Amino acid sequence: MIIGFHEKKEKRLLTLSFYVAGLFVFVALGFALITHSGAILFDGIYSLIAFFMALLTLKVANLVQMPDDDRFHFGYTAIEPTLNLFKSLIIIATCLYAVVGSITSLLTGGNSAEYGLAMIYGAIATIGCFAISAYMKHQSSSLRSDLVGVDARTWFVDGVLSVSILLGFALAYFIEQTRFSAYAPLVDPILLILLGTAILPIPGKIMLDSLKEVINKAPPEAVTAVIEKKLKQTLVAVPYEHVEVRISKRGRDLYILVHIIVDESFSVATISELDDIRISCEAAMREWDPSIIMDILFIKDARLAG
Template identity: 30%
Template sequence: MNETASSAAAAETGERRGASTNGTRRPQTDMGGRERRLLLVSAAATLFLSAAGVAVGVWTGAKSIVFDGMYGVVDAGMTLVAWSVARLIARGDDHRFQYGYWHLEPMLAFLNGAVLLFACTYAFVDGAGALLAGGRPVGADVGVGYAAAAAVLSFAAYAYLRHKGRGLGSTLLDLDARAWLLGGALSAGLCLSFVAAGLLEGAGAARSAAYADPAILVALSMCLAPFPAAAVARSSREILQVAPLDLDARVAGIAGEAAARYGFVEHRSHVAKVGRAWFVEIGFVAPSAATAKTMGELDTIRQEVVDAMGGLGPGCWLTVDFTADRRWI
């Protein structure tokens, strides 16, 4: 079926899209504004903590703290990009991006995951090299204080974002909150490593204490790497528009029930999820071209499909077609 024929069929059958019926075209000012404010607060806090980390790391000579700080700088940069993306999403669709800017969410998640995965790889290589070179001494006392404070602040920021962002359904805020949680775990691990180094130095084992910083750097990079790797894999599926199995099965079930209830001989559905946006297309085939239903009856079927799906929120595009010719679905 060519594109022109598809467009003509949609016009004749009364295509219904969620964007035209539930406000997708209107900016979501309240929720979008709260999302952007939280992202700005998070970015500012991340930059402050990261700058402190880089300064302390350079002062003490602890590469693990420098890595912690640089990890945060990258995350802050990604948060600012996320803020820009949130602004675009809140604008709704326009003549250039007629489905809105939802597609930018998985692209940003992919970029964020790729950069953080690269940072973890670099940290692993640096730590492994230091271990092979005999370790490196660090200022344990200052490191313990910084790492403990950073861990507390990171976990507090995670709890704050999760609480304030509840109900927004924001992929961007979820990514940012997860980054704070990972940062808190990283800082807690650093704190433990510096405590161990201090105990070893106090016991007269300064040579062994020199291995604490690179060892924890290697361990943390290995522990953190799976998280951005999972984000890259998940966002890749959305960028490639791989149909979510649960959504596909749910929509197919709803379409099958409607087809049986109203006497359609065939139905077909297609789904995709991109960021917070859902794209759902359902086609019903009537027994013959002589089958007669009023526009009101067709709209009733559409409404039943919407109700079965739980309603249409912002970013959900639904198309329901009716035809007697299988080619059109």
């Protein structure tokens, strides 16, 4: 089954993210060499990771549009949360590495930097990262794309890094003008420690959400209850004793397996009548939420739904 939604818009957003990430790599690494700042170097490495992840994301965006085949009977959408899980783990590892390196730097006296130039970089990077994050978040509001959503959050994390760099180096620049200038080199590693630990919850949440999809965990009960209520509204003309619903989210798809346990009054003359019920039910559900994919089974013995 082909996934029908705004795939061109998704690819356009991801391509934009790819090129902007590439630009930020050159800008960040260039400023890191000039200013000798570990915090800017960390930001540049983060941008480099974002660049390669954007390249991989574009490939995955093409894959998830493909129909199911002999190799992937349920399509390629499961690759989406797998990629997001991988992204989050890379970001977490980068943050932890930066924190450990900064602690070592702090214990050896800190790291001096060109704070004036570092502030210029912080201003440019802050505006750029938050702008691209806000743009992608706004443009993705009509898309069923976790890839774009995670990319927007990744840029937001980069923006937090950049604004922290700006504020930190503004503080260091001020300290350098005072009699406490000997403490200015401590700002860079302290800033990096604070940055690395502060942003960990964001990739941590992405990791947990993606892991739930990878292992096929059901959505929260509040979500499943709404889906079940809507489903039963589409079955008002069907005499049944009970409806057993199993739900799993795989990337942009919400898969629903429905066992309708019919009662004694349920009767059909042909299989086509069952098909009509299935078609009507799925059409109503997909009109409510286009991400839904359904399989509906009619049974009499409740044990078969266990």
